[in-house]
Amino acid sequence: MRISNILLMVIFPTTALAEWETNMPRGVTPTSEVAYDLHMLIFYITVVIGILVFSAMLYSIIYHRKSLGHEPAKFHESTKVEIIWTVIPFIILVGMAIPATKALIMMEDTRDSEITVKVTGYQWMWQYEYLEDDVSFFSKIDNESNVARRLGSNVDVKKVKNYLRNVDNAVVLPTNTKVRILLTANDVIHAWWVPELGGKKDAIPGFVNELWVDIKEPGTYRGQCAELCGKDHGFMPIVVHAVSKPEYYKWVGIQKTNKVAKNK
Amino acid sequence: MSGSNSYYVPHESSWPFLTTISIIVLFIGGANYMNGYASGTSVMLLGLAFLFIVTYGWFSTVIRESEAGIYNSQVDISFRWGMVWFIFSEVMFFSAFFGALYYARELSLPWLGGEGAKAATNIFLWPQFENVWPSNGPTNANGEFTLVKAGGIPALNTILLLTSGLTVTWAHHGLKEQNRKKLIYGLIMTVLLGFIFVGFQAYEYMHAYSDLNLKMTSGIYGSTFYMLTGFHGFHVTLGAVMLTVILFRCINGHFSGDNHFGFEAVAWYWHFVDVVWLGLFVFVYWL
Amino acid sequence: MSTNIDKLHDDHHHTPSGIMRWITTTNHKDIGSMYLWFSLIMFFVGGLMALVIRAELFQPGLQLVVPGFFNQMTTMHALVMIFGAVMPAFVGLANWQLPIMIGAPDMALPRLNNWSFWILPFAFTMMLSTLFFGSGGPAAGWTLYPPLSLQGGDSFPFTILSIHMLGLSSILGAINVIATILNMRAPGMTLMKMPIFVWTWLITAFLLIASMPVLAGAVTMLLTDKFFGTMFFTASGGGDPAMFQHIFWFFGHPEVYILILPAFGIVSTIIPAFSRKRLFGYDSMVYATASIALLSFIVWAHHMFTVGMPLAGEIFFMFTTMLIAIPTGVKVFNWVATMWKGSMTFETPMLFALAFIVLFTIGGFSGLMLAMVPADFQYHDTYFVVAHFHYVLVPGAVFAIMAAVYYWLPKWTGKMYNEGLGKLHFWLTTIFVNLTFFPMHFVGLAGMPRRIPDYAVQFADFNAIASVGAFGFGLSQLLFVYILFNTLKKDVTAEDKVWEGAEGLEWTLPSPPPYHSFEEAPKVD
Ligand code: HEA
Numbered sequence A: 001m002r003i004s005n006i007l008l009m010v011i012f013p014t015t016a017l018a019e020w021e022t023n024m025p026r027g028v029t030p031t032s033e034v035a036y037d038l039h040m041l042i043f044y045i046t047v048v049i050g051i052l053v054f055s056a057m058l059y060s061i062i063y064h065r066k067s068l069g070h071e072p073a074k075f076h077e078s079t080k081v082e083i084i085w086t087v088i089p090f091i092i093l094v095g096m097a098i099p100a101t102k103a104l105i106m107m108e109d110t111r112d113s114e115i116t117v118k119v120t121g122y123q124w125m126w127q128y129e130y131l132e133d134d135v136s137f138f139s140k141i142d143n144e145s146n147v148a149r150r151l152g153s154n155v156d157v158k159k160v161k162n163y164l165r166n167v168d169n170a171v172v173l174p175t176n177t178k179v180r181i182l183l184t185a186n187d188v189i190h191a192w193w194v195p196e197l198g199g200k201k202d203a204i205p206g207f208v209n210e211l212w213v214d215i216k217e218p219g220t221y222r223g224q225c226a227e228l229c230g231k232d233h234g235f236m237p238i239v240v241h242a243v244s245k246p247e248y249y250k251w252v253g254i255q256k257t258n259k260v261a262k263n264k
Numbered sequence B: 001m002s003g004s005n006s007y008y009v010p011h012e013s014s015w016p017f018l019t020t021i022s023i024i025v026l027f028i029g030g031a032n033y034m035n036g037y038a039s040g041t042s043v044m045l046l047g048l049a050f051l052f053i054v055t056y057g058w059f060s061t062v063i064r065e066s067e068a069g070i071y072n073s074q075v076d077i078s079f080r081w082g083m084v085w086f087i088f089s090e091v092m093f094f095s096a097f098f099g100a101l102y103y104a105r106e107l108s109l110p111w112l113g114g115e116g117a118k119a120a121t122n123i124f125l126w127p128q129f130e131n132v133w134p135s136n137g138p139t140n141a142n143g144e145f146t147l148v149k150a151g152g153i154p155a156l157n158t159i160l161l162l163t164s165g166l167t168v169t170w171a172h173h174g175l176k177e178q179n180r181k182k183l184i185y186g187l188i189m190t191v192l193l194g195f196i197f198v199g200f201q202a203y204e205y206m207h208a209y210s211d212l213n214l215k216m217t218s219g220i221y222g223s224t225f226y227m228l229t230g231f232h233g234f235h236v237t238l239g240a241v242m243l244t245v246i247l248f249r250c251i252n253g254h255f256s257g258d259n260h261f262g263f264e265a266v267a268w269y270w271h272f273v274d275v276v277w278l279g280l281f282v283f284v285y286w287l
Numbered sequence C: 001m002s003t004n005i006d007k008l009h010d011d012h013h014h015t016p017s018g019i020m021r022w023i024t025t026t027n028h029k030d031i032g033s034m035y036l037w038f039s040l041i042m043f044f045v046g047g048l049m050a051l052v053i054r055a056e057l058f059q060p061g062l063q064l065v066v067p068g069f070f071n072q073m074t075t076m077h078a079l080v081m082i083f084g085a086v087m088p089a090f091v092g093l094a095n096w097q098l099p100i101m102i103g104a105p106d107m108a109l110p111r112l113n114n115w116s117f118w119i120l121p122f123a124f125t126m127m128l129s130t131l132f133f134g135s136g137g138p139a140a141g142w143t144l145y146p147p148l149s150l151q152g153g154d155s156f157p158f159t160i161l162s163i164h165m166l167g168l169s170s171i172l173g174a175i176n177v178i179a180t181i182l183n184m185r186a187p188g189m190t191l192m193k194m195p196i197f198v199w200t201w202l203i204t205a206f207l208l209i210a211s212m213p214v215l216a217g218a219v220t221m222l223l224t225d226k227f228f229g230t231m232f233f234t235a236s237g238g239g240d241p242a243m244f245q246h247i248f249w250f251f252g253h254p255e256v257y258i259l260i261l262p263a264f265g266i267v268s269t270i271i272p273a274f275s276r277k278r279l280f281g282y283d284s285m286v287y288a289t290a291s292i293a294l295l296s297f298i299v300w301a302h303h304m305f306t307v308g309m310p311l312a313g314e315i316f317f318m319f320t321t322m323l324i325a326i327p328t329g330v331k332v333f334n335w336v337a338t339m340w341k342g343s344m345t346f347e348t349p350m351l352f353a354l355a356f357i358v359l360f361t362i363g364g365f366s367g368l369m370l371a372m373v374p375a376d377f378q379y380h381d382t383y384f385v386v387a388h389f390h391y392v393l394v395p396g397a398v399f400a401i402m403a404a405v406y407y408w409l410p411k412w413t414g415k416m417y418n419e420g421l422g423k424l425h426f427w428l429t430t431i432f433v434n435l436t437f438f439p440m441h442f443v444g445l446a447g448m449p450r451r452i453p454d455y456a457v458q459f460a461d462f463n464a465i466a467s468v469g470a471f472g473f474g475l476s477q478l479l480f481v482y483i484l485f486n487t488l489k490k491d492v493t494a495e496d497k498v499w500e501g502a503e504g505l506e507w508t509l510p511s512p513p514p515y516h517s518f519e520e521a522p523k524v525d
């Protein structure tokens, strides 16, 4: 178990009852890793500051109370301490800003990508276009979840596999490849987000935003739309299959043949 | 007992409540009108009429109290602060629209045209679009249009408004010097200039709609143009009406050389409208 | 007594009675009470909507409402809580307290005061009535982002126009507060001698006047985009949906400080009173508040790091946002220093104020985490954000309001509330508030987006806990209402100076204070 989880459990003991997911995933891309590291760094800093401040408060509450006969002191200002507790937080903030800025610059650099996928949000599904390979398809929530999620469906959703996190056509991406993702939308704003691949970005109608991923481990990664886009905003999941490069090109080949077959 | 410590606390009043009622009627009518229900218009007009009556009533009460000499200098200062901050809130209202103009010209249009952080936008969505101001966007919304030339009516209007700023100051001097003629003629000129401005503006709108094909639907240019100038024109109209009221009050011998907050408030308002116009002239018509 | 007040009361022997008294009143205490009652009602209305949300989210799967209605609940819950519950509560407190804290007979512009109150019930009736329309109420979130908000049905213009009315009310209220503070102080009360609550309200009023009109501008553009063919927020005409977000948050961020600065003022009043020690660093508290207010105008885009801003913009807004931690930290440290070596007692107002400091700071810390752009790419639009802002809003703003009510209620009514019940209310509220909102950090980090009516099963356990907490929290507030009515039933017994350590002009007046607070301006030295 991660230290962070243990820390969180101290604050919130019920966490210990089960192996519940309580923290940001470390993820499988350079971007998700820097986000995670930064998250943990700031988390620890704030925990330390919090412990210091709250201990001082608690000490006061315990020892400086009237019921113990403590007489109030008279002091009520000091320019010196005001300066100290302005400057120290400033230094801490600078310490946080440096890694954050570095990480940000890295994340925003979409140059030198090998593959470009254009993603378009619709109410309520995604369209994926592989620009180099002329492959294109729509991807929406899988039928089983879609039936189970209806009001009064009487389905026990806990029994549905990957409830709300499964799609009919998953996106396939190669591992160890810098993939540039172009985001736009057809109707309203959506946001494309798979936590394990790093951050999210908005898909805005009429504009194109960019994001990049470089997946280090093969696997299936799930996410969902992260910007309120109407009544079925909660029901537009994203599934990414990350496979090795040869497998990826095999998949692309099959897509192309299917397309040709369909067009005939 | 009185003295510097006394402060006027007005007695109970139904005007505020009635004003609220008239606004809600106006808004319900307006919302229904926008939603396309036939009843909307009449309800809206009813609310508007009611609003006029109530405003008239409320102001009459205040004017009556003022003329009865109930307000002391401290109340006067409260009124002044009230007016100053009200004008500041109007400045911020306008800045939202100026902000939209700035954003469109400096950010969204360049992106659509393929510059800056979202350059991919142009390549993938609007490959034909080139950004030159004025623009109605990549789809050429509502078709080609011609601009209102800054040198024509807008320049004339600038002169009119600046002159009216002078005449109102002139009238103010008249008031302070107890020179009624200067006061009243100054005000008459200001009011006339104000209404002529509005008239020109209306003419310009008609011209833009019928001859220049410059409409509210002409993309971002039309949107910002009509929003900014229209909102300003509305304020000029309001200001001119208020000046008219002040004119009649002056004719009736209200205000004294050292106590004339009502006059000054409207004059401030008029100067504010004036300054906003300068911003409009520079950023909407000229640059 | 002022001649004018005398004269007018002679002129009008019949003060209207019954409902007409409340409709026509120009008295700051009457208006303050109306604001506070209105706020309490709206807190329950907004809370009821939160309970609908929490009930639906108790388990995965849809059990109670359809997604469209869920979104209406989320949207209305926020609008009601912010504009109907917290802001009016602060204005109510300002109405009651400002005149009696600065030694004035009333607010500077009493008729305007009446107007700014009476706009509220009408605006909210109009806004809430849209929930009963065939096409439902607004459902695009309280942030009203286009193009989604433009898809709204008949409710759309009603929502927008009611927001205009709310803005009008806030602006008028704020103008009144500024005029009162700048013009009505007792002789000798210089700016730097004003009670700190007065200072925080002065700055809040400035924020209101500077930011509410911008909201009005933003929603006006929504209205013309929908009905009059303008294209501010449509790319095909050269506009940009993200432009709305910039304008909205230029209002929205100052708005969240509008919701917290008066709370800071309250806590800065209560902590010294029950520590029996002067507020530590009064001057720096004032400067810190002003810095927070000024900074709040240049941080807005931290709500929209994911819209794809230029890198320089992201860095700028990250740095400015982080800076706000400094003046806020100064406030927290000064509160702790005020308690330090004091002589503390722990009556209900103090308990709420202490919980405020701890829980607000936790909310502030998560805010700081959100300010880190790379991490915010993960946090944004998840329950981590929901956890953040409920920590600063509920055990922040709402706790401060409750503290203020307990603190000043005996002054307002002359009656002492039941201390035992007050403490019980505090403990229940504090336990349940954490049970409700703490688990939201976890589900948020684990990947649960906000504004969804249904979620993947791995989030089920924490959501169940949060829902239990919310119902517990709601029930505890019934106790609050009981305490209020129970107090009002009692006989007048409270002393003039209710609290041993309290300072300020209000405690020199009788409890309850006379109708026109200070008929003779007191001298302050
Ligand atoms: C009362 C309301 C309130 C307050 C006071 C704050 C305070 C802060 N908020 Fe929060 N915020 C909201 C209400 C509020 N917020 C709301 C409603 C939203 C969501 C809106 C929506 O999307 O619907 C939001 C969202 C929000 C976001 C956007 C998240 C997203 O959508 O992705 C961000 C990002 O930067 C943020 C940051 C901050 C910061 C840095 C502070 C700072 O002011 C906090 C400063 C305080 C501290 C840091 C603690 C005390 C300090 C110390 C003890 C000193 C030492 C500390 C250090 C040096 C670390 N807030």
Ligand code: HEA
Pocket (backbone or CB within 6 Å): C043, C044, C045, C046, C047, C048, C050, C051, C053, C054, C074, C075, C077, C078, C079, C081, C082, C086, C140, C141, C142, C143, C386, C390, C393, C394, C397, C398, C436, C450, C451, C452, C453, C470, C471, C472, C473, C474, C475, C477, C478
């Ligand atoms: C000041 C502001 C404020 C306050 C006080 C609250 C208070 C509460 N909020 Fe709110 N909330 C917001 C501001 C606020 N919220 C905002 C801005 C949003 C974002 C909206 C958006 O995304 O657009 C939001 C969104 C929001 C969500 C996320 C919705 C979503 O993303 O889909 C949730 C979910 O749990 C929630 C819960 C609660 C709860 C449980 C309370 C509780 O504290 C409420 C407690 C009160 C009561 C419960 C009522 C009192 C009691 C009764 C009515 C008696 C009956 C009781 C019983 C029978 C039990 N809020």
Ligand code: CUA
Pocket (backbone or CB within 6 Å): A121, A122, A124, A189, A190, A191, A225, A226, A227, A228, A229, A230, A232, A233, A234, A236
């Ligand atoms: Cu698509 Cu939310």
Ligand SMILES: [Cu+2]
Pocket (backbone or CB within 6 Å): C252, C253, C256, C300, C302, C303
């Ligand atoms: Cu903010």
